[in-house]
Amino acid sequence: MEKYLTSCPACGRDFEADEEMRAATLEYGCPICATALTPAAFTPQ
Numbered sequence: 826m827e828k829y830l831t832s833c834p835a836c837g838r839d840f841e842a843d844e845e846m847r848a849a850t851l852e853y854g855c856p857i858c859a860t861a862l863t864p865a866a867f868t869p870q
């Protein structure tokens with residue numbers, strides 16, 4: 826499964842996401858602070 830690394834611009838938290846978590850994060854926002862993230866915030870690993 827594809828892995829991504831993302832960094833939230835609002836809370837500064839870096840985290841790894843798999844495809845499922847990436848989709849959930851795009852829908853619901855950062856898991857820490859709920860700020861909306863764009864697909865560009867995810868770097869494939």
Ligand SMILES: [Zn+2]
Nearest residue numbers: 833836855858
């Ligand atoms: Zn955040």
